[in-house]
Amino acid sequence: MTTVLLADDQDLVRSGIRLILEVAGLDVVGEAADGAEALELAERLRPDVALMDVRMPEMDGIAATSRxxxxxxxxxxxxxxxxxLDEHVFAALKAGASGFLLKDVGRQQLVEAVHTVAAGESLFAPSVLRRLVAHYVSRPALVATPPTLSDLTAREREILRLIARGRSNTDIAADLVISMATVKTHVRHLLQKLNLRDRAQAVVVAYESGLITPNTP
Known part of the structure; x- marks a missing residue:
């Protein structure tokens, strides 16, 4: 069973999220009202996923994530x-967050997001992904094939483009008509070759390198 830690300074919010997750069969192993408490519980309980608010007293969610x-x-x-806000999105990515959702997300989407992140994938709300795109579009164009991507195979580059489009492993398998196991293998290899921690960093690299732009088919 996937274990979850909730970190939010509002009791009512935590109670509501706990109910949603537990009804869906997830195990909420702890609750924190600030970032410092979230860090302490994460170290002690070692949950699969920490559902972390950004703005909290003592230590905010981004600082707790980084720790x-x-x-x-x-x-x-x-x-x-x-x-x-842009500063939250980029700070969260830099800190190592695996996903970023808004609190207006639907119940089923929230449950699916927790499962997705627990499985090792990254996930971003559509508005967040649009902000990432807008940020990199506003920057000067970079070379289309930077040296850092030279070790990737054609298939790995194709999958990196799809990751940057916000596609999940399931989506990519359907798009390319290949098995889920094959997709996971390609993703693992490209992350290793680029020395990236996770798919969130892969999204950033895809845009920074110029491999993908909003006009890329």
């Missing part, structure tokens, strides 16, 4: 917040 990642805990962080 969790730096401690090499097995916990993957899914940011859940009311705000989708």
């Amino acid at each position: 969790i990642v730096a401690a090499s805990l097995p916990t993957r962080v899914l940011m859940l917040t009311t705000f989708d």
Whole structure:
């Protein structure tokens, strides 16, 4: 059973999310009202996923995420917040978050997001992905095939483009008519070759390198 830690400074919000997740069969192993408490519980309980608010007292969610990642805990962080401001998105990615959702997400989407992140994938709300795209579009164009991508096979580059489009492993398997196992193998290889921690970093690299732009077919 997937284990989850909830971190939000509002009791009512935590109670509502706990109910949604437990009804869906997820195991909520702890609750934190601030980032410092979330870090302590993550170190002690080692949950699969930490559902982390951004704005909290004592230590905010981004700082807590950075500490969790730096401690090499097995916990993957899914940011859940009311705000989708650029500084939050990029700070969360830099800190090592595996996903970023807004609190207006539907119940089923929230449950699916937790499962997705627990499985090792990254997930972004559509509005967040649009902000990432807009950010990199506003920057000067870079070379289309930077040296850092030279070790990727044609298939790995194709999959990297799809990851940057926000496609899940299931979507990619359907798009390319290949098995899920094959997709996972390609994703693992491209992350290793690019020395990336996860798919979130892969999205950033795809745009930074110029491999993909909003006009890419």
